[in-house]
Amino acid sequence: MASSTASILWWLDRSFDHALAPLVLLIACLPIGCDPAVQSVHIAVQDNRFVPDHLILTSExxxxxxxxxxxxxxxxxxxxxxxxAMTNILTIEPVERRTQRPWRLNPGDRLSITFSAPPGTYVFYCARKGHPGMSGTLVLKSGVSPRPSSSASGRSEPPPRHARR
Known part of the structure; x- marks a missing residue:
């Protein structure tokens, strides 16, 4: 009996090691601190606002x-x-929207644009009549980590205003 218990324990121990080996190997091989090749940003288009409406990304x-x-x-x-002309649009999904501008978004629609552009401050907005003030800012800088600017309430903060003299 002791022999069979030892055999079962040996088998369980051996099987457990084999089951975890791929996971341990995968974790050990994961790059730590690597940035992805493409920065992904999601903007919720809500009635009368973009969330977030102020983004800071790297232009690199x-x-x-x-x-x-x-x-x-x-x-x-x-x-x-x-x-x-300096903006390089790589992809637009859905593809049939590539030549459209402004890009129309019906309720529930999704639009994905992959592009690269030089450093600068760019305003994005809703071009629909009756939606004045529905805008946001995309700031592209050299050598910064991507981040949206939003408050604890989840609402986006407006872009910083210049001090008045």
């Missing part, structure tokens, strides 16, 4: 910007960023 990596219309109204996304 391509950006995948995904917009989702979570509101009840139609919105038309646009930016001077995409009119600049």
């Amino acid at each position: 990596k391509p950006i995948n910007l995904t917009l989702m219309n979570e509101g009840r109204e139609v919105h038309e996304f646009d930016s001077q960023l995409f009119t600049a």
